[in-house]
Amino acid sequence: MASSRRGVGLNAFSNAAISSDQYARHGAALRSTHADALANQLSVFQAALHNFSLTHAKDIRSNPTFRAEFARMCNAIGVDPLAGSNVKGAAGAGGKSVWAKMLGSSVNDFYFELAVRVVEVCRETRSENGGMIALSEVRKRIEKGRGLVGGGMEVTDDDIERALESLEPLGGMFKTTTLGSNKFIRSVPKELNPDQSTVLEVIQILGHVTVSMLQDNLGWEGARAIAVIDDLVADSLVWVDSQAEETEYWSPASMHEGG
């Protein structure tokens, strides 16, 4: 090699320059073939994904497990199936809705449609639950449909969360929050303070609370417990049962579960 043989005379300098130049050129060639290969692979992959989504569009729309797998696959390779229409696609080429074009618009449509249903359910039940509804309850209601022929949709909790994400450009009115072990959709843009969240969490676990339960378990002053509960009642987030020994406060989430 040039460095080990170290030539003599002035020529050695130009030799070294030439060989390093050659190395650089070779390196560039290697890089570009590599890039070409990658680009080629990507386009093959895109085509495959396109074909896949076209041939399986029906499955993606109708089979929740299949859809979840598909969504997970897209996620793993850094592709958001929802991003297509409102954000520049991950692949970037062409600027707009690369993925919408690639996936056909069926996947997007599916989530938009679902989002509309979710909004409907949230609005319908708002007087009952003050705009706070369990994700699972929303799913049940959507699966049941509106009592019309073919109204029901088979969806998963995951689908609903994705659908909600697709509403983000509208101002994020619908947010999911976790209380205890359950996820809830908050469709009224009011923030809960920490005390309110705590009480709601307790209600999730026990089904209901009383002022003295809060005093005993959380060590709160009576006034604090009463204030928090009054707020929750005012926001129609809890229902009052005054026929128990001590007035109980229930979450409307348990209303349709029986028992």
Add this chain to the structure above:
Amino acid sequence: MATTSTTPTPLPLPSSSISTPAQSSTTQSSTFTFPTYTHFPPLYTVQPNLQTRARQLDLWSSLILSYTAHHHIFRLSLSTPPADLFTNPPRTRTLKPSDIRIVLDHMALQTPSRIEWLPPSTKGEKMGNTCWVYWKTLAEWADVLYGWVEETGQKGAVLTVYELREGDAVMGREWVGMDEGMLRKVLGVLVKRGKAQVFGQQEGEGVKFF
């Protein structure tokens, strides 16, 4: 596909269409399944929050209508309400009579009216405590009655109110057991529509259908 409905969900009314005598007799004997929300204790306490209360009253309204429709009850009395309607299954919560009145008042104000208070039976009282329950609205009853007249080819014939209520021809029909006053109201709807004419005195009153 994506129709946003801002209107509240319609009350789930049982059998909106005309049910055959056979059907109505079987449903009458089977037990009424209470909706799951009757297990929810706060349902029996009138809610202080007005928004929540509105929802609660709607739930009660739909429960009362499906219950009375199932048992063919045309008249509810506050003094003797059906035992199982206003008390939850483990019998620990009961809607107080004064609260039942709130529910019924709400139903009276629904459009179309779902109940109608009857004037007090004793002179001294200000408020009646008995009401008719319209698990079918008067207009729906008018349709049922007129449907039967058409079906049996009695247009142009004169029938007495008694025949309409208790005659052999109406055996097993849905409106059997309806108060005479309520039936008169139904006939009133048909008269207004120009589909019937009522004539004669109280006794032996006759109705002619067109």
